[in-house]
Amino acid sequence: MIQCACLVATKNGRLLLVRVRDNPHWYLPGGKIEPGESPEEALVRELGEELNISVRKDSLRYLYTVVGPAYGVPGEVSLVCFSAEWDGSIGPTGEISDVAWMGYDQTDKFAPAIRILIQEHLK
Numbered sequence: 434m435i436q437c438a439c440l441v442a443t444k445n446g447r448l449l450l451v452r453v454r455d456n457p458h459w460y461l462p463g464g465k466i467e468p469g470e471s472p473e474e475a476l477v478r479e480l481g482e483e484l485n486i487s488v489r490k491d492s493l494r495y496l497y498t499v500v501g502p503a504y505g506v507p508g509e510v511s512l513v514c515f516s517a518e519w520d521g522s523i524g525p526t527g528e529i530s531d532v533a534w535m536g537y538d539q540t541d542k543f544a545p546a547i548r549i550l551i552q553e554h555l556k
Contacts, residue, residue: 435503435510438476439463440517441496443555447534451483455530458504458544461512472513483529485521492518497554501546510546
């Protein structure tokens with residue numbers, strides 16, 4: 434199972450999502466937890482690499498874990514979800530090609546685990 438640390442940021446009925454290298458599906462910001470790394474450390478690192486933001490570590494709050502089918506690879510993914518505040522302006526960097534606040538109803542554009550997240554936690 435792939436384990437990822439992810440940011441769940443919502444605003445006005447929209448969810449902050451990212452797209453990797455023009456992939457047709459959108460994902461939560463964050464990424465894989467490396468060996469020896471805590472989920473919180475992974476999230477801080479990934480958000481700096483992907484969105485060029487600096488997470489305020491004292492604002493990190495665990496929300497829930499979502500398990501669903503991994504997109505594009507066999508098996509499942511475990512999304513360890515957090516809320517957080519950050520400094521800096523969100524902008525795509527590294528492997529991220531797009532960042533957007535997307536409505537919960539745009540599920541046809543979301544990776545399978547994101548659909549589960551919306552169904553179980555955000556509606």
